[in-house]
Amino acid sequence: SQELEQSPQSLIVQEGKNLTINCTSSKTLYGLYWYKQKYGEGLIFLMMLQKGGEEKSHEKITAKLDEKKQQSSLHITASQPSHAGIYLCGATPLNSGYALNFGKGTSLLVTP
């Protein structure tokens, strides 16, 4: 099965600072998905990356997938308290509609 390692496990940043979360796989990824989870709630889809070198942005969040399709990063610019939560990367190595395997998540806290 797909093993995804996320780093760091947790992050505390001051409001306005930039931050990066990483997701690494030992296998080539077909699709890499980023989700955000508010504490005690369901997952909210952020972005999906499929092509090597692909980069997508939404508001102040940018996600990238490396050329080898084994590593992805999520970058938040000028963090705000609303960015707080757990960020999860999910992936499937197969182009077959299989369900996502997820990393353990990165807990983000943004302080005033």
Place this chain on the structure above:
Amino acid sequence: EAGVAQSPRYKIIEKRQSVAFWCNPISGHATLYWYQQILGQGPKLLIQFQNNGVVDDSQLPKDRFSAERLKGVDSTLKIQPAKLEDSAVYLCASSLVSGYMNTEAFFGQGTRLTVV
């Protein structure tokens, strides 16, 4: 568009009791997933349905867990008997199926189960 609906939101039971969770996916979504998320961990797939057929249940503890998706719409997940280690959030998700293109899954709010 209505999202994925789950009920109940919270459930507390004693060990060895049984419990059932219900999920109503987004209309038109053929694929339905049940995930288990233990505190501090990422979601772990329990079972995946395509319409009313099972695609993957390799990680479902079949001695105590069962799931069904009658008529290819709503789904129920049952645990009988529950163990302390079953305490977790149970997430239901659904997605469209478009050929062999992976599409994003939409998640419900989850059911938080506490076994005491």
